[in-house]
Amino acid sequence: MPDKDWEHSPVGLALLDQAGCVTRLNSSGRAILGNHGGALQPLHALLSGESGLVEGQPASGTGWSTAWIKAAGNSVELAYRMQRVGEAYSVAFYDVTRRRQRERRAMAVARTAARVASERSLPATLSALAHEILQADGLAGVQVLTNEYSGDKLHMLGMAGFPASRSGAFFSLLMECRRRGADLGMLNAMESGKPVIFPHRYDAFMSNPAWEPLHEFHRYPTWDAFASIPIKVRQNTIGILNAFLAPGQALDEEAIEFLTSMAEQAGLAIDYASMLEEERSAAHREERQRLARDLHDSAVQQVFSMGMLTQTLKILTDGPERDQRIHAIAAELEDITGSVLKDLRGLVTQLRPTVIGSSGLRGALTRLTATTHRQTGVKFELNAEAVVDEIGGELAEDLYYVAAEAVHNAVKHSPADLIVITLDVSNGQIRLTVRDNGGKPEPPGAAREALEHEGHGLAFMRQRVERWNGAFDVDLNFGGAGTVVRAEVPHLVTYHSPGRQP
Numbered sequence: 180m181p182d183k184d185w186e187h188s189p190v191g192l193a194l195l196d197q198a199g200c201v202t203r204l205n206s207s208g209r210a211i212l213g214n215h216g217g218a219l220q221p222l223h224a225l226l227s228g229e230s231g232l233v234e235g236q237p238a239s240g241t242g243w244s245t246a247w248i249k250a251a252g253n254s255v256e257l258a259y260r261m262q263r264v265g266e267a268y269s270v271a272f273y274d275v276t277r278r279r280q281r282e283r284r285a286m287a288v289a290r291t292a293a294r295v296a297s298e299r300s301l302p303a304t305l306s307a308l309a310h311e312i313l314q315a316d317g318l319a320g321v322q323v324l325t326n327e328y329s330g331d332k333l334h335m336l337g338m339a340g341f342p343a344s345r346s347g348a349f350f351s352l353l354m355e356c357r358r359r360g361a362d363l364g365m366l367n368a369m370e371s372g373k374p375v376i377f378p379h380r381y382d383a384f385m386s387n388p389a390w391e392p393l394h395e396f397h398r399y400p401t402w403d404a405f406a407s408i409p410i411k412v413r414q415n416t417i418g419i420l421n422a423f424l425a426p427g428q429a430l431d432e433e434a435i436e437f438l439t440s441m442a443e444q445a446g447l448a449i450d451y452a453s454m455l456e457e458e459r460s461a462a463h464r465e466e467r468q469r470l471a472r473d474l475h476d477s478a479v480q481q482v483f484s485m486g487m488l489t490q491t492l493k494i495l496t497d498g499p500e501r502d503q504r505i506h507a508i509a510a511e512l513e514d515i516t517g518s519v520l521k522d523l524r525g526l527v528t529q530l531r532p533t534v535i536g537s538s539g540l541r542g543a544l545t546r547l548t549a550t551t552h553r554q555t556g557v558k559f560e561l562n563a564e565a566v567v568d569e570i571g572g573e574l575a576e577d578l579y580y581v582a583a584e585a586v587h588n589a590v591k592h593s594p595a596d597l598i599v600i601t602l603d604v605s606n607g608q609i610r611l612t613v614r615d616n617g618g619k620p621e622p623p624g625a626a627r628e629a630l631e632h633e634g635h636g637l638a639f640m641r642q643r644v645e646r647w648n649g650a651f652d653v654d655l656n657f658g659g660a661g662t663v664v665r666a667e668v669p670h671l672v673t674y675h676s677p678g679r680q681p
Contacts, residue, residue: 185205186206188205188207190271190273191204191207191209191210191211191212191270191271191272192204192208192270192271193269193270194268194270195268195269196266196267196268197266197268207273211257211274212250212255213250243258243260245259245275245279254428255274256279257272257274257275258272258273258275259271259272260272280315283315283316284316284437284440287311287314288437288441288444290307290311291308291444292444292447300552300553301336301448301449301553301556302336302337302552302553304337305323305325305337305445305449306323306336306338308323308444309321309339309340310339311441312339312420312438312441313339313340316422316428317425317428318340318422318425319340319400319423320340320400320421320422320423321339321340321420321421322335322341322349322419322420322421323335323418323419323421323445324350324365324421325418325419325449326417326418327449327554332591333350333353333418334350335349335350336556337445340423341396341400348594348596349393349396349594350594351594351617352392352396353392353393356390356392359389359390359391361387361389361390364377364407365407365419368407368408368409368416369409369418370416372411372416374406374435374438375406375407376405376406376407376430376435377404378403379403380402380403381401381402384397385397385398397423400425401425401426402425402426403424403425403426403427403428404424404428404429405423405424406422406430406435406438407421408420408421408438408441410445410446410449411443412446412449412450413450417446418445420438420441452553452554535575539567539568539571540567540568540571540579540602541568541602543575543579544579544600545561547586548586548598548600551586551590555590556596557590557595557597557598558596558597558598559597559598559599559600560598562599562602563600563602563603564602564604566603566604567602567603569604570604574647577643577644577646577647578602578609578611578666578668580639580640581611581613581640581643581644582600582602582611582613584639585613586598587636588636589615589617593615593661593662594617595615595662596616597615598616599612599614599615601613607669607670608668609669610666611666611667612665614662614663614664615662616661640664640666644666647668647669648669649666649667649668650666650667651666651667652665652666
């Protein structure tokens with residue numbers, strides 16, 4: 180190749196001696212590597228390490244390879260190819276950082292979209308989304324938070340790069356930072372519905388005492404800039420995607436577009452999970468409507484017949500043949516009455532909005548824990564003995580709703596990431612315990628006040644337990660490690676409502 184063409188080639192060109200040292204570099208090569216005197220060093224390190232030109236052992240081949248190098252303080256991904264030229268080696272290379280990044284981003288969006296359509300667990304979907312972002316752009320960390328299922332409280336349902344052990348306490352620690360005067364950029368993004376970007380945030384974050392509760396959470400890996408991208412569903416902001424850039428990374432327009440695309444995928448996943456729950460509720464409503472039609476077509480018609488026969492019976496009491504006819508009609512009326520009562524009892528039992536169903540109390544609690552985990556990411560342990568399945572009727576429903584209310588309060592008002600439900604029967608007593616690891620209320624007293632004012636949750640739980648002559652107790656700071664809800668009721672052979680006839 181003529182010297183002029185070699186010097187102005189659109190790709191970087193370099194010559195190496197037998198020891199792997201760069202002896203010549205064209206203008207494109209100097210531009211790619213930073214256009215300064217130290218440009219030869221990163222190329223030499225790359226080629227000597229990747230091509231095997233170490234201790235005089237040359238490598239050959241015509242295929243292209245890729246590798247990351249540091250050039251002018253930035254990470255650059257090069258595609259390169261080397262071939263032997265006499266006693267030296269010729270190397271062609273070019274910068275593929277942007278192109279490969281676009282490819283990784285497109286693949287990340289596609290894989291995430293496929294997972295949204297197939298994955299039924301929201302935490303699993305959003306955690307996978309966070310890892311896709313991390314791998315596509317080489318970020319330090321990613322967080323996905325949503326308040327879709329708990330009002331003002333943000334649940335971290337997806338995370339990559341940071342330790343997961345304290346994810347359940349994140350919102351509680353964030354609120355403590357706010358009370359100390361920290362500027363919460365992610366909440367600003369929630370309120371405005373627009374991305375919020377903080378360049379060179381790490382040093383300011385770690386040196387500010389207001390952020391001290393989250394220092395250990397965000398200390399490693401080291402990061403630099405920070406961006407919060409709102410997650411929207413039908414124009415409503417229901418969450419935040421936080422991106423923590425590694426030192427030396429730039430947050431340009433393409434990066435923002437990619438994060439916005441992934442935030443849209445997160446919104447689709449959250450919306451999809453909500454629609455699944457709505458479909459289940461709609462199916463239950465449709466079933467109740469069907470039962471109502473059955474009730475009208477069977478029991479109501481028979482009740483009408485009962486009324487007509489009763490009127491006939493009254494008329495016949497004045498006739499000469501009243502004794503024989505009255506006996507026959509009374510017998511027929513008795514048969515119809517029994518049939519109606521049987522139909523009504525069966526249909527009304529099915530028509531009531533029961534949550535127990537054929538799977539029993541253990542099955543209902545299993546569904547409760549699975550659904551809550553899918554929506555919030557909170558982990559559960561359910562300990563229920565087989566004898567629990569003997570509990571039925573209204574008592575089973577009351578115990579279920581006590582557990583459900585305790586779970587709801589823990590998810591909404593505490594930083595808990597683990598809830599343990601225990602239900603057992605011994606010594607003639609049924610004992611229900613719901614315990615979370617949420618630690619101290621935030622702020623002190625807020626948890627009890629919230630519980631007492633949100634639909635009178637504590638009062639309703641107590642009423643359901645005392646209805647069965649049971650005992651109810653709540654410890655909001657059990658051993659400094661969380662809240663414990665306890666309910667204990669007598670274990671009866673039959674479970675009819677108090678004050679009602681069997």
